[in-house]
Amino acid sequence: MNADKRRANATPAHRILQAGDQALVVEFGDAIDARLNRLVQALDRRVGKAAIEGVIECVPTYRSLMIVYDPLSIGSAALRRRVEKLVPTSAEAEAPSRRWTIPVAYGGALGLDLEDVARAHGLSGDEVIALHSGAEYRVYMIGFSPGLAYLGGLPEPLHTPRRTSPRLRVPASSVAIGGIQAAVFSVEIPSGWHLLGRTPERLFDLRRTQPFLLGAGDRVLFRPISAAEYDRLAALTERGEVVAECEAGA
Amino acid sequence: MKPAPAHAVLRVINPGALATLQDRGRMGYQRYGVPQSGAIDTLTFAVACMLVGNELDEAAIEFTLTGGSYVLESGRCRAAVAGAFAVALNGTTVPSYRAFDLRAGDMLRIGSSPVGHGGARGYLAVAGGFDVAPVLGSRSTHVRSGIGGLDGAALRKDARLRLRTPQAQSGPPLALDPRLARHDPGPIRVLPGPQDDAFAAAGWEVFLGESWRMSPHSDRMGMRLEGARVPHKSDYNIVSDGVPHGAVQVPGDGQPIVMLADRQSTGGYPKIATVISADLPRLGQFRPGDALRFARVAIDEAETAARELAARIELLRSALRPAGILV
Secondary structure: OHHHHHHHHOOOOOEEEEOOOOEEEEEOOOOOOHHHHHHHHHHHHHHHHHOOOOEEEEEEOOOEEEEEEOOOOOOHHHHHHHHHHHOOOOOOOOOOOOEEEEEEEEOHHHOOOHHHHHHHOOOOHHHHHHHHHOOOEEEEEEOOOOOOEEEEOOOHHHOEOOOOOOEEEEOOOEEEEEEOEEEEOOOOEEEOOEEEEEOOOOOEOOOOOOOEOOOOOOEEEEEEEOHHHHHHHHHHHHOOOOOOEEEOOO | OOOOOOOOEEEEEEOOOOEEEEOOOOOOOHHHOOOOOOOOOHHHHHHHHHHOOOOOOOOEEEEEOEEEEEEEEEOEEEEEEEOOOOEEEOOEEEOOOEOEEEEOOOEEEEEEOOOOOOOOEEEEEEOOOEOOOOEOOEOOOEOOOOEOOEOOEOOOOOOEEEEOOOOOOOOOOEEOOHHHHOOOOOOEEEEEOOOHHHOOHHHHHHHHHOOEEEOOOOOOOEEEEEOOOOOOOOOOOOOOEEOOOOEEEOOOOOOOEEEOOOOOOEEOOOEEEEEOHHHHHHHOOOOOOOEEOEEEOOHHHHHHHHHHHHHHHHHHHHOOEEHHHOO
């Protein structure tokens, strides 16, 4: 961990890795770290803007960018040369990102692990809620299932090892923590993360013109709501409405 | 004015082990966690499309191990099966790789692969394509996400598939000499990486030196292999990153998994190597218990092979003949 931190704070070194003949991976390090993640997202924007012929899509993750391409349109060597010129060399000014406020009903049947997490840290349930909803998070990546947002920024007092036995089914829209990370789940999945609550918001809804609520680089705040408010808002999202508030980046 | 022709509707009588609508896959949404999906054996899929005059981005039914049976409820249509499978139309054998016309009431039965032909996946295409709306730019089904295909699910008994009316006038049914569509034999070629450095020489020796058996627990997401144990250099967990098509990930038990079309967009196991694009279609025809080996190649060879596969598909198009000429 300390070694990772040191590397992250030094001038970023990067490696371009071959990932078959249809993808390159540009790797900035091997840690979960906000600075590395910002470099990934800066490169993602640059590659997107460069509109390189043959590039199909980019997949930004914690500490690397996967660039998927058509080998019939561009060769690995040519693409490497193009990408090498786009790699950010220092933490450049970050592009403005959206800031979301997501309502969450904590505890009870909607947050089965809230009390366990509180006990594990010698806190009360309300203190866990205050800590979790008092922080600003950053979407490190969307992955694993459609719309699932992995968030960095979980306050250290809430860092909690994952459950020893994963649950086979965790409901969509669960607000969860695992290790040093937080997440909002988008569809029902198996998971060993701790469930603190649930949002009436849907992170993935094909009926909307924007099916995915969050994107990598977005900032996220959580707002505690009552069970009654949860029911009221869930009725709106049931109809395809968005209830999370969004401020455009400044 | 002539009355509008009845819409052709194909009803599933029995979908076999697994039948899903697939096209070339869903591009551009992996950054949102949406798997690519698409036909696993894109070569055989392309042949099915060409046999009925469809573009290669049209969807076909991908079936697994056994084809199942279908009845045309109404209308008429031209169809074809690609893959080494026994096909019968109203009880009479029709060769695969040969288009035929269906009328209302006709029953199509697709059996399993003849012994020794090793077919694991086949494709049933209809001229004009299936009338399902694309989801996020593709008709491919991703069952786990409930996206695409018919209501986001695998085909079930009594599912009814509406067909679109073909744009072009159909000439005589086309056929292809099945020998031309066979996959090449030999080891599956891989490029090292992206996490080749997570494995020492001992790991590489096992991975390339041993023969692997395909596990029955394989699916469209991953082809699980059984055999010797590939040792990691140290840790077998990495910080999750993108999972490329054909990535060979090695979890803690040392048994490799080749990540196929339905793979999740990100994952946390090290990927020792990645299967080259030209050999991905071949993976679709392995059956549980089949043996395979890997061979390491360089990027130049992978890129040459990709161009050769594209050229081969164009060559197959020009090798299509009116069905009567082939016996």
